[in-house]
Amino acid sequence: MDEQILENEEIDISNIKFTKVAKNNYIFLINGKNVLIQNYNIEENYSYILKGKISKIEYKNYKLSWYLFLKSKNIVYEMKSIEFINKFSRIDNILFRIKNFISSGKENYKKIIPLLLISENNYDQSSVVEKLKSISIYHLFVISGFHITLISKLLKKILTFIKLDFFYSLFIWILFVLFYLLILNFAISALRAFIFLLFLEINGKLLKNKFSKIEILLFTALLFIFVNFYIIFSFSFILTFLITLNILYILEFNIKSKLLNTFFISFTSSFLSYFILNLTKKYDYNVLSTFNSIIFSWIVSLFYAISIFLIFWKDFLNYLSWLFLKLIDYYINFQVFLKINLDFLFFLNIIFIYFVSLESIRIKIFNNYKIFTYKE
Incomplete structure (x- = not known):
């Protein structure tokens, strides 16, 4: 038809x-x-x-x-x-059984765990979602590269511990993550993370790091666009690739202090997310968003790992969910917001200038490194 x-x-x-x-x-x-x-x-x-x-x-x-x-x-x-x-x-079928199992539980469990594990956002979670957005940590609950990377690291440690061959480990990892993506309906940010991590493994083990991480990310983005050109209209696509690009740039600057490195990544990613989201809708800026992201990324990472390993112990997860909700209700009272009324072109120009500046700094660092190496 x-x-x-x-x-x-x-x-x-x-x-x-x-x-x-x-x-x-x-x-x-x-x-x-x-x-x-x-x-x-x-x-x-x-x-x-x-x-x-x-x-x-x-x-x-x-x-x-x-x-x-x-x-x-x-x-x-x-x-x-x-x-x-x-x-x-x-x-x-088994897919629906798994989704239904993860989604079902007691009151507090249903408000947090389905959102955290499979991005299942239902009516019971609406007020929780607004609170998470208010303190600028909702991105930690939307399944993304953050979660795929975390679950990949956990699985990799297990496979390394049992001393499996690289190719067997890679095969098990691919099957596991693909099944997880199937449950998630292949969410863009999660799929991007999977393909990017897969290319990183191939680049490292088979191509001897012939390509940089930034080149691999750009290739991954082009692959998405080739498969579906209209994906360039997706703010999920724009956010996941630009935020990851921002992180890779900062990592290439080789900041020695881990604390300072974490701060710069959180601070710049927070501002960049704010600018991208404001291309279509005006949001108030949470002054504490950087601090919130740093603090809660550790909390949510631990919560995520516990939820995966203890998914059959729903009473305990219901209790942890209750504790987390109490923490959010208390913490939300200390937020500070700024109203910023600027137009579309301003935010677009800021994003463009920011990434041009990052690339200029990267080129300068790379050229200085070559000169230094040559003299040595």
């Missing part, structure tokens, strides 16, 4: 399977095209009978950030005129 036939065509079909793309927003696939439905109570582990009319998504009906997000997912159609939608049959 081509675009002209699909648009405004009424459909009546069964065995529709939905995939969640955001809170209360789901897509289904018909004739190779993603179709969006909104504000329906959908359960992903069921297939549905659906009747309605499909139309093309129009920019004028949505905010810019949401419209660009849909474009990045290749979602150009929606179904608003729905006559009926009913459950058809239950989908019973």
Whole structure:
């Protein structure tokens, strides 16, 4: 069915399977095209009978950030005129069983653990999410390179301890992370981290570090764009690559003090995130965001590791979740915010100038290093 036939065509079909793309927003696939439905109570582990009319998504009906997000997912159609939608049959497979197991638990558990482990954001978590955003640590809960790197390090230590061959270890790591990505519906930031880490391993073991980490990251970004050009409209894509690029630049400056290095990474990443997010929506800047990120990155890392290893001990995780929520409720009272009212072009120019400056510093350091080496 081509675009002209699909648009405004009424459909009546069964065995529709939905995939969640955001809170209360789901897509289904018909004739190779993603179709969006909104504000329906959908359960992903069921297939549905659906009747309605499909139309093309129009920019004028949505905010810019949401419209660009849909474009990045290749979602150009929606179904608003729905006559009926009913459950058809239950989908019973190991993937849904795992997701349901992780998502189910006592009250405090459900507010934190599903969000932390699989980025499952449901109604019970809405107030928690707003608090996490308020103190600028929500990014620590959205599955990203932070989590994939952490879980990769944990797995690598286990595989190193049992002294497995490199290629066997790499194969087990790939299978494990791919299965985790499958549960996460291949979230962009998590997938970026996986591909980047995979290329790093290949570059280190097989290519003898022929390419720099920055070159590998840029190659990874180009690979994403080649597969789906519209991903350049995704703020998740922009954020994950620019923040990682920023971190790699600072690491290349070889700051000897670990504390100072951590501060610069947190401080610059915090500001950069703020500038990128303000391209489409105005946010107040949390003055303590850098400090919050440094402190809570250790707390959340430990919490994440404990949650993975003790996922079957849900009563204990419920208690830890309660403690964490109490900490957030107390901590949120000490935040300081600044209102910054600047336009789109200002933030865009700041981001551009910042990365040009980083590259200029990097080139200067590299050239000085070559001169020093040559003289020696």
